[in-house]
Amino acid sequence: MTSYAPRGPQDPQQPHPDRRPDADAPEHLDVLVVGAGISGIGAGRSLRLRHPARSFAILEARGASGGTWDLFRYPGVRSDSDLYTFGYAFKPWRDRESVADASRVLSYLRETVAENGLDAHIRHHHKVVSAAWSSATARWTVRVERTDPATGTSERIVLTAGWIFCAAGYYRHDAGHTPDFEGRERFRGRIVHPQHWPEDLDHRGKHVVVIGSGATAVTLVPAMADDTAHITMLQRTPTYIVPVPKEDRLARLLRAALGDERGHTATRRKNIVKQQLIWRFARRFPTATRKLIRATNARHLPAGFPVDEHFSPPYAPWDQRLCADPGGGLFKAIGAGRASVVTDRITTFTEDGVLLRSGRELRADVVVTATGLDIQLLGGMRLTVDGRDVSPADSLLHRGTMLSGVPNLNIAIGYTHASWTLKIGLLCEYVCRVLAHMDRHGHDTARPESEPGLPTRPMLDFGAGYVRRALDRLPRQGPEAPWATSTSYRSDRRLLRRDGIADGHLRFSGPATRTARRPPV
Template identity: 40%
Template sequence: MLPHKRFTILEGRERIGGTWDLFKYPGIRSDSDLTTYGFPFAPWAEERQIASGQQIVSYIHETVTNCGLDDKIRVNHRVLSADWSSQEKRWKLTVSANETEAIFFANFVMWGSGYYDQGQGLNPIIPGIETFEGTVAHPQFWPEDLDYSDKQVVVIGSGATAITLLPELSKTAAHVTMLQRSPSYVLTIPTVAAEDTLLRRYLPVWMSSRLIRWKYLLLPRLTMEVCKYFPGIIRAGMRKITTNLLPVHIPHDPHFEPRYNMGEQRICLAPDGDFFRCLHTSKASIVTDTIKTVTPRGIELESGNRLTTDIIVTATGLKIQLFGGAQIRVDGQPIKVSDKYAWNGTMLQDVPNASLLIGYTSTAWTLGADIMAQLIIKLMGVMEQRGARVVTPRLDPTMGVKPAQLLDITATYVKVALESTPKAGDRGPWKRRAGYYEDCWKVRFGDVTQELVFE
């Protein structure tokens, strides 16, 4: 759409791949189907919809090479600060480049740096953890030499990472206990869907790939809508499904009775039911309790029970960080992100010529990032038509916009990060994004000039 534009991609790490190159914990895999998590212009061709981290890294590398982007990406280039000059009408980026500092200038900056801190995980206060004489491992920084074979392991957490680790670690560990404060919904899905196989077998690639993509676009949205309008029915249905998958010695309550309705937080996936299968063995168990303190040899719980362990894995979540940790300044004034509203979920109030590509939290992240990139490209086209060099979101104070949470889930890691994330509004282009279909409509047919000032 803008073939005459020049661009450079600054990658902070030594290799591309992001999350999937950084995380090395056992069994790391996607928690979204790869058909929608993958790039729409490079359809995922494998039958397995839940892919390993290494498979995703390979897919990213292949896509970059096939699209001729290798020479556009500069690795080991981490943006330290971004300064906008209204006088010069451009950004000055201070970049750490291979242990030296470099300066880049840009007319428009698109931040595709994700939403979590790659250098630090979310580490809630765990009393006594410093006294533990065994090994403490965080999945984000998994020790390459960690030998957990024939060891007692406790995984603290109940999210996607913990659900992934339990069946993987239990293959060789003596025993693995998943210790959770509150349960999550866990949904069993097939690794290879039979209908996908049939479509690929009898239809040409261009047709089967489109049909499969639409299937994975529609089903999650339909699921979320049903959860929203019929929470009681869904909760009862999940209770019945989960109970049937559990061994007789593990009751549904309290281990699988979340405090929230399905859809209010991300649903954990268990490919081919691996999570439930390992609970049928003597090598895996689940405990729902609160930690009183960690001792040199284990964990004391508020219930009075104790867990003896050699290794503690703190699968306690991610620490949210926007803009890759870079300092953002406009005409020398630092921008406090939490004071700003997000225009259509992608540009910050009063921050010119910059977008933040945030994906979805309830479905594939890439869907949301990709459609926001399309929105910004459309906006750049409008700028050219108007002969404008600068576009800035400005909030009209007479609108009476009321603040809301930008990310639409109630997860703990989102709540503790409210001071480092922008706000959504309750009306106009400041309203929180509703979903992929609404965003697509906005990009294709919507007015992308509301609440913007062009110069």
């Protein structure tokens, strides 16, 4: 076992009483945050602000912070919701465009790291392999693979932690989802997945086929259209695509009138309400919403375009996520003849493209498989509790963040129907409240326990393909709070920010409890 020396200085504070002077003992952290993306950075900031005396580290498997926004490098990669709600409540979004590209989102995140003194807490090239909980010591023993970026060699180190905040997102970073396409080995061109965009790919003057109809495809097609000979979005099923403004003019007026801080807050509140109203309207009046979206699409497309064939999904709005098209870029590319949409199924790849079920062959020099993500919870780490393997699929989510039967660990999962970070901000506050409650009452363990025989259903009521493929691996939810997964920011504010911590389902214990239960020698 290799001991670990911190990469940089921690907060100026007295040594934590749990830290042992033995140099061969594992380093102990009060809180271990897994992942230095938008969720992990938010968690680190909350810990510094609300628990300045606690020791913590943010372990990041990759060599840079930013998570998704540093990983994805495909053309045009951008946010799919406004940065007033996708950004943090505590840090105003000052950019002119409210839907921003990845470079600006990444700059925003790294500014947050610097402004909140989180650089010293982030340890890059540290991948968490497993975490084992011991009820006897009320600690996690965490095994980490640390890689030397200069040599590429790895070693296993061990840490202990009182709490794990898993902010690794919910999809695999090392691989995206690509279906098995017949005949792909015959294709003489290049096949790429957006999640691993090659730096040497030159699409200028070439025929490109993008397979997919989700947010990635809707982003890629207009971003590449000006440089290709032609680009085609090949979809099996249409998606609801809504053109949205790149700029929020009211936000600019509010900032001018109220200043950055109050203007950001006012715009954020406005957009939270707007998101909820749109979602509720769509769910209550799906037929009317479908007609509104179709009419909007028709206005942005050339006369006589087959709107129903290519832009009318067979499911109701928000059964899957609506795709935003900032500035109507996709519709403009179609109108200018630089891009096209084909709704069909692939029979096989050929030497020069793809052959469709209709008999049509699409010529391609480059095929982009924008076919989705592969879900992976907990960053792929193995969990055990007192020697028992933990399967997330056998657990219920308590208040949308803790796994039933698993102590002192939470996972950060944001909204699917609104900006991801809205939920993350509430979860960061909630975990800090739980830690404060434990301090006040002398507890060191918080374990959610569900009632036996509680009716359950999938954690996510969402029809996206990447969710359906992973339902058997995801936690479940119960019929009501605190076991139901809320999609309402307003409801979650009450559940996570205002309701009491000791709800009868989150069971607390401490050293005195363990001593009382210890059998006599």
